[in-house]
Amino acid sequence: MSSTKQGKIVIVTGVPGVGKTTVLNAALDLCLKSGKDVSLVNYGNIMFEEASKLGLVRARDEMRRLPVKTQVDLQLQASESIRQINGNVIVDTHMFINTSKGYMPGIPSWVAGALKPDAIVLLEADPEEISKRRSKDVAIRVRESDSPERITEHQMMGRAGAAAVSVQTGCTVVVAKNREGGYIEAAKVIASLFWEG
Amino acid sequence: MSSTKQGKIVIVTGVPGVGKTTVLNAALDLCLKSGKDVSLVNYGNIMFEEASKLGLVRARDEMRRLPVKTQVDLQLQASESIRQINGNVIVDTHMFINTSKGYMPGIPSWVAGALKPDAIVLLEADPEEISKRRSKDVAIRVRESDSPERITEHQMMGRAGAAAVSVQTGCTVVVAKNREGGYIEAAKVIASLFWEG
Amino acid sequence: MSSTKQGKIVIVTGVPGVGKTTVLNAALDLCLKSGKDVSLVNYGNIMFEEASKLGLVRARDEMRRLPVKTQVDLQLQASESIRQINGNVIVDTHMFINTSKGYMPGIPSWVAGALKPDAIVLLEADPEEISKRRSKDVAIRVRESDSPERITEHQMMGRAGAAAVSVQTGCTVVVAKNREGGYIEAAKVIASLFWEG
Numbered sequence: 167m168s169s170t171k172q173g174k175i176v177i178v179t180g181v182p183g184v185g186k187t188t189v190l191n192a193a194l195d196l197c198l199k200s201g202k203d204v205s206l207v208n209y210g211n212i213m214f215e216e217a218s219k220l221g222l223v224r225a226r227d228e229m230r231r232l233p234v235k236t237q238v239d240l241q242l243q244a245s246e247s248i249r250q251i252n253g254n255v256i257v258d259t260h261m262f263i264n265t266s267k268g269y270m271p272g273i274p275s276w277v278a279g280a281l282k283p284d285a286i287v288l289l290e291a292d293p294e295e296i297s298k299r300r301s302k303d304v305a306i307r308v309r310e311s312d313s314p315e316r317i318t319e320h321q322m323m324g325r326a327g328a329a330a331v332s333v334q335t336g337c338t339v340v341v342a343k344n345r346e347g348g349y350i351e352a353a354k355v356i357a358s359l360f361w362e363g
Numbered sequence: 364m365s366s367t368k369q370g371k372i373v374i375v376t377g378v379p380g381v382g383k384t385t386v387l388n389a390a391l392d393l394c395l396k397s398g399k400d401v402s403l404v405n406y407g408n409i410m411f412e413e414a415s416k417l418g419l420v421r422a423r424d425e426m427r428r429l430p431v432k433t434q435v436d437l438q439l440q441a442s443e444s445i446r447q448i449n450g451n452v453i454v455d456t457h458m459f460i461n462t463s464k465g466y467m468p469g470i471p472s473w474v475a476g477a478l479k480p481d482a483i484v485l486l487e488a489d490p491e492e493i494s495k496r497r498s499k500d501v502a503i504r505v506r507e508s509d510s511p512e513r514i515t516e517h518q519m520m521g522r523a524g525a526a527a528v529s530v531q532t533g534c535t536v537v538v539a540k541n542r543e544g545g546y547i548e549a550a551k552v553i554a555s556l557f558w559e560g
Numbered sequence: 561m562s563s564t565k566q567g568k569i570v571i572v573t574g575v576p577g578v579g580k581t582t583v584l585n586a587a588l589d590l591c592l593k594s595g596k597d598v599s600l601v602n603y604g605n606i607m608f609e610e611a612s613k614l615g616l617v618r619a620r621d622e623m624r625r626l627p628v629k630t631q632v633d634l635q636l637q638a639s640e641s642i643r644q645i646n647g648n649v650i651v652d653t654h655m656f657i658n659t660s661k662g663y664m665p666g667i668p669s670w671v672a673g674a675l676k677p678d679a680i681v682l683l684e685a686d687p688e689e690i691s692k693r694r695s696k697d698v699a700i701r702v703r704e705s706d707s708p709e710r711i712t713e714h715q716m717m718g719r720a721g722a723a724a725v726s727v728q729t730g731c732t733v734v735v736a737k738n739r740e741g742g743y744i745e746a747a748k749v750i751a752s753l754f755w756e757g
Binding site for chain 2: 234238262265266267268269270271273274275278319322323326327329330331333334
């Protein structure tokens with residue numbers, strides 16, 4: 167029964183360029199130092215593993231070409247796998263993914279209902295800062311979606327989506343600021359969700 | 364079965380004065396030129412047609428005086444009628460309607476679940492611009508709700524409502540800007556949702 | 561049957577320091593003067609009464625230590641009790657409560673579904689004003705969450721949560737501004753929700 171899970175599930179989301187990897191690694195470090203055992207999983211990776219096991223895809227890119235029903239089944243299986251992990255889990259995923267067809271929900275209601283998270287962390291940073299970071303990344307072609315205005319919009323959509331999931335499931339929502347040179351502060355906010363009280 | 368619909372359903376919403384009619388006509392034009400067959404329907408009109416057929420009302424105004432249960436039934440029938448249209452459909456409706464009792468949802472969860480849209484487009488414009496346009500329209504009595512502050516609020520509520528529908532159904536959300544003199548850009552954003560890839 | 565309730569249910573929410581008590585008392589006064597019978601209940605108090613009756617707790621603080629399932633049962637019982645009140649009801653509660661684990665939803669989907677509110681009022685004030693009021697309250701230790709930036713965030717989350725409840729249930733959402741020296745205006749907005757038309 168998924169509802170008997172021991173330990174907490176904390177979803178961490180953030181737009182590209184917000185500095186999620188750095189913050190998550192620091193959060194895991196803080197958890198370890200405070201004696202809290204916390205696993206970090208990437209939601210997309212778990213879904214891909216499920217799809218690979220079933221022989222449905224060989225590359226990650228192929229997943230979004232699967233029939234919608236198959237994708238939903240994979241999402242539910244991934245959620246169930248995550249709930250079966252012992253102890254505390256951080257799930258690295260997106261609230262909304264910016265695609266050519268618009269913002270796609272990363273935590274649709276069926277995933278939220280299956281994952282039953284304790285909290286969703288919205289990792290946010292200054293849109294100007296994120297825009298600058300993206301423009302420095304030579305691997306990324308700068309697009310209109312990388313303007314501070316669009317990043318503000320993306321982060322605002324994230325808040326609205328998290329509010330919807332919170333109302334649906336009862337989980338809490340944490341807005342953690344990843345300020346320039348202050349990633350440790352954001353990491354502390356995440357780590358503190360696993361402390362008692 | 365409604366779930367076997369061929370073609371896409373794209374809902375387009377926007378506050379009064381955003382320029383929706385102009386943008387939608389341009390979008391239909393672009394679709395036609397690119398060989399895509401797209402029908403445009405107005406959600407309220409379809410509901411009114413259903414109500415008229417059943418002899419429930421003679422004028423549109425009478426609809427909101429029908430019992431709530433009847434209104435819900437009409438909404439579901441209208442959604443089903445739209446899903447039975449062959450090919451691609453643009454549904455012209457509102458995310459929230461500004462009434463004397465507050466913002467009323469135009470796409471409540473039961474409509475969203477029945478319509479199963481592929482995408483919701485939030486057509487937005489500069490609140491100062493919208494406010495000016497409304498004040499030029501002599502048919503409209505200028506009210507406090509026409510202030511840029513209230514228009515900002517209305518558009519923000521639209522984003523939050525679209526995020527909730529997106530989380531519920533999995534549809535994408537597109538924020539399309541109708542900038543002064545740039546309605547073709549907004550139309551392209553809508554038309555591109557019917558293209559492949 | 562809860563769906564046969566006579567009278568309206570209006571939920572009023574607002575962050576600490578917004579001036580909710582003053583506005584609610586003025587709204588009740590206006591209702592009384594206009595001959596409208598309206599009861600005011602505090603959602604948390606009703607929940608505590610239900611828990612006390614069942615011998616589950618002796619102090620309010622003990623409620624959040626009850627098993628989650630028990631808390632949900634109490635929420636549903638409180639919602640049912642409120643629906644059984646004769647006539648119009650204002651429910652004083654929170655859209656999101658700022659806890660050490662993040663924003664906790666005050667009106668999760670099961671409460672919204674059981675309460676079936678007609679409207680949610682978001683009582684808002686200028687974040688700078690709220691921040692100042694909180695700093696003057698000697699009983700409150702000033703925290704980072706009392707900064708205007710965080711109050712803006714809290715109020716924005718409230719809008720998003722209300723949009724989600726509105727989409728779920730079909731209730732309207734009213735953003736009522738409690739401007740400095742203008743609490744009567746905010747009270748009028750609330751009272752007018754009980755008027756016809």
